Amino acid sequence: VNEPNHFRRIVIASIVLSAIATPIVVAVIAPTLPPGKATDASSGQVFDNTVLFGLVTPIAATIVVYFAYSLIFFRHRAEGAQEGVAIQGDRRVQAWWLAVTSIIVIFLAAFGTVELADAGSGGGQGPDPAFKPSGKAMPVQVIAQQWEFTYRYPTYGGIETPHLELPVDQQIALHVTSLDVIHSFWAPRLGVKADANPGVDNIAYFKPEDERTFEIRCNELCGLWHGYMFDTGQIVSEAAFERWIHHQQRVFAPAAKVLPPYEKHYFPEPERRGG
C-alpha cells in the first residue's frame, strides 16, 4: 500500500489557512478589540495584543489543520490495518519543536519587556517605578477605601474630589493608595490598572489622547459592596479641566482645611470589622 505524503499535505494546508486567517485577524479583528485608543497606554496594549494575535494565529491554524487531518485520515476503519504504526518518537521532530518553541518564548519575553519599558504600559509600578515617561507628569492621587474612590490633586492645593477629571494630552502619574483593604483602580477604556494597597504608593503612568467619559471599577475583591465600587470619569480639554479644577477648589475649600496634608499614603486606624 502506498502511503500518501501526509506531512506535505498538512504543511500546504496549514500555510494556506495561515495566509488567509492571519491578515484577517491582524488587520481587521485585533485592532478593533478593547481597550481601544483613549490613551497611550491602551493603544500600546492594543498593539501588543495585535502582535500576539499575529503570532498565535498561524500556530492555531497549523494545529487545527493537523487535528482535522489526523482525526479524519487516521481514524479506525473496518478494512485495512487495525493497529497504528509503532513509531516510538523522532529526534528530528523533537529538536525542531524545541527550537521553534524556544525561539517564540525568547521573542515573547523580549518583545514584552520592550513594550513594558514604554512607561510601564499603564500598569501599577509601585513607589519607585522602573519605567518612567520622559518629561514631567501631572500627579493625581487615587485614594481607595471601602467602598469608593476619591482623588487628590497635589499640584492644585491638594484638594480632594469625589470624581476624576483629567486633561487631554498631558502625561498623568496616578498615585494609587488605600486606606483599609486591598482595592484595585481599573479604568478599562484607559488601559490603566493599579492595585491600591494600604500604606503603599502605587504609581501608574499614562497620557490621555481622546476626550471621552470612562468607567472606573474596583478590580480587587474588597468586601461586601465591592460590586458597587464604580464611578465615571472624564477626559476633557485643557481649558475645561482648568475651569473644572478651579470650581472644585472653591467648592471643596472648607473641606480642604480639615484634610490631612497630602502624603504618599495614609495610615488609618487599625482595621475593625465591618459588614
Next chain:
Amino acid sequence: MNETATSAPLWRRLIGFNLLSGIVLLIVGFYVGWWLGHQIHAESLDFIDDTNQNDIALMFGYLFAVIGFLIGLGFARYPLTRIFGRQRTVFENEEGGVGRYFGLCTDHKVVGVQYLLGIGLFFFIAGLNAMLIRAELLRPSPQLFNAGNYLTLVSLHGTMMMGMMTSGVLGPFGNYFVPLMIGSRRMAFPRVESLTFWLLMAAGVILFSTIFFGGFPTGWTGYGPLNVQANYGFDSYIFFFALVGISMMLLGLNLITTIVTMRAPGLTWRRLPIFCWGALSTSILMVLAAPVLIATLLMVALDRGLQTSFFLPSAGGSPYLFQNLFWFFGHPEVYVLALPGMGILLEILPVFARKPLWGYRVAVAGLLGIMLLSFFVWQHHLFVSGLNAGLRPFYMFSTELISIPTGLVFLCGMATLWRARIRYTVPMLFCLAWFFNFFIGGVSGVFLSDVPSDVATHGSFFVMAHFHYTIMGGLVFTFFAAIYYWVPKMFGVMLNETLGKIHFWAMFIAFNSTFFPLFALGLMGMPRRVVTYPSHLQALNDWVSVSAFVLGASMLVFLFNVVYSLVFVREPAAANPWGSKSLEWQTPTPVPLHNFDRPPVIDSDPYEYGQPPPPTVPREAPAGAG
C-alpha cells in the same frame, strides 16, 4: 477487638468505629471545643467583643470536631493499642461488604471508590453554586442574592473547586490505579491513605458550615487585610484549606513513596506508565507547596484570633507578604490541578490510537519541567500590585518559559495520533477535547503572561475564562475521560456509550459556549466577583448564563448515565474491554483483595501497540526465491 460478625442484626453492625460514630463524635467535639474556647476567651480581646464573634471558640470547635471525627472513624485505635504494648495489624476493614466504604479501610481500591464518590459529591455541589452565580448574573443588578450572599456563593464555589479538586484525580484514580499499574499489592502507607480521604471530607463539611456563621467575602484567595476584617465565617475557610493542605501533603508523600519503593521487579523508570509520572510530579508539587499554605493560614489565624500582625499594614505587617506566600503555594496548586489531567491524557491516547506513546521520555521531561518551573512564576499574579515592579520582565520570561515543557506534552499527545487507527470511544473524545480546550487556555495564558496585555485583562473575566479553560477544560474533561475509561475496572460494569456521547457533546459545546464569551467580557471591562455590571454587558452575560445552564444539564445526563448503567442495566465489563496493555487491565474484574497472587514481573513497556513501521525503501520481491 474482633470485627462484628456479618450475621449480626443491622443495629448491632452500626455500632462500632464507622462513619456514624465519626459524625456523632464530630458534633460532640465541636461543642466541647466551642465551650472550651469561650472559657479561654479573655476580655482584653476587644476585637472579639466588638461583634460578639469569638474566633477562638469557633477554631477550637473545628479542631475538636475533626479530632472527634477521626477518633470516631477508628484512627486512634492502632496507635493506642501499640502504646499499650499490644500487637495489632495495620490493615483494617479489608474484608466485608458495603460497610467497608463507610469507615476507615486500608484497601487502596476501597479508598479510591470513596474518593470518587466523595469528590464527585462536592464537585456537583460546587457546580450548583456556579449555576446560582450565573442565575444572579442574568441581570446587571442584584435580583436573587444580596451582595453578601453573592460573595459567599462565589467564595464557596472557588474555594471548594480549588480545594477539593486538588485531589480530584489523584484521590480516586491515583489511589486506585497507581498500585495496580506498578504491580504492588497496596499503597505504602494504607492508614495514611484512608486518613487523607476522611480529612478531605471533614474539610468539605467545615467549609459548608460557614453559612451558619455568615459566610466569608474574600473569594478563594483570602487576601489580607480583608481576611482579618472578615466575619468569623472566614475561620471555616482557614480550617478548610489547612485540612486540605494536610490531606494533599500526605497523599503526595504516600504516592511518592509508593512509586519509588513499591514497583514490581522489572518495572524500571523507563517502563513506568505515564499516568504514574503525572502522579509523581503532582505529588512532588503537593509535598513542597502545601506546607507553605498551612503555615500561611496559621499566620492568618493568629492575626485574627490573637492579634498578631503578620499581614496588617496598620500595625507593621505586610499584605504583600500574604500575597507572596499564598501564590507561592497557589501557582504550583494550579499545576497540581493540570498535571494529573496530562497524565490521564497521555495514558489513554495510545490505547485508542493503537500506537505507542510518542516520545515517552520527552513527555516525562515535559511533566517534570512543568513541575519545576511552576515554583518560579508566582509573582505574575501580582503584575499590577506595585510589588517588585522591576522584576516583572523576569516573571514574564519564567511564565512564558513554562510553555516549552507544556509544548512538549502537547507534541507527544499530537504525534501519538500520527498514522494511528483512532477509535472514537467516549474516553477518547474527552481526551481529544483536552487539546482544543487546553490550547485556548494556554494561548490566553500567553496573553496574560505578557505584562502590557495583562494590564488590560488582569483580575477580569478574561482571567476567569483562562483558568476555567485550563482547569475545567484541562482537568475536568480528562477526569471524565478517566471515569469512562476506568469505571469498567472499578465497578465491573460498562457505562452506556450512547449516553456518554450525548454527555460529551453537550458538555463540550456548552463549555465553550459558556467560557469563550468570558474573554470578551473581560476585555470589555467586567471584573471578577461583582454582583453588578454595566447594562451594556447584559446580552453577553445572558448568553453565558444560558450556556452555563446547558453545561449544568449535561452533568445531569452523566448522573443519569451512572444510575442507569450501574444500578439498572449492569452490563458486565470484560476484564480488559479496551484491549489495553498496561498492567491494571491484566488483573481480573473485580480486582482481588491483594491485586496479584504473586508479584508480577514486568518485561516490556506498557505501550507496545501497533505494527512495526514499514521499511522506508520498498523492497523488491525477491525473484525466484527458494
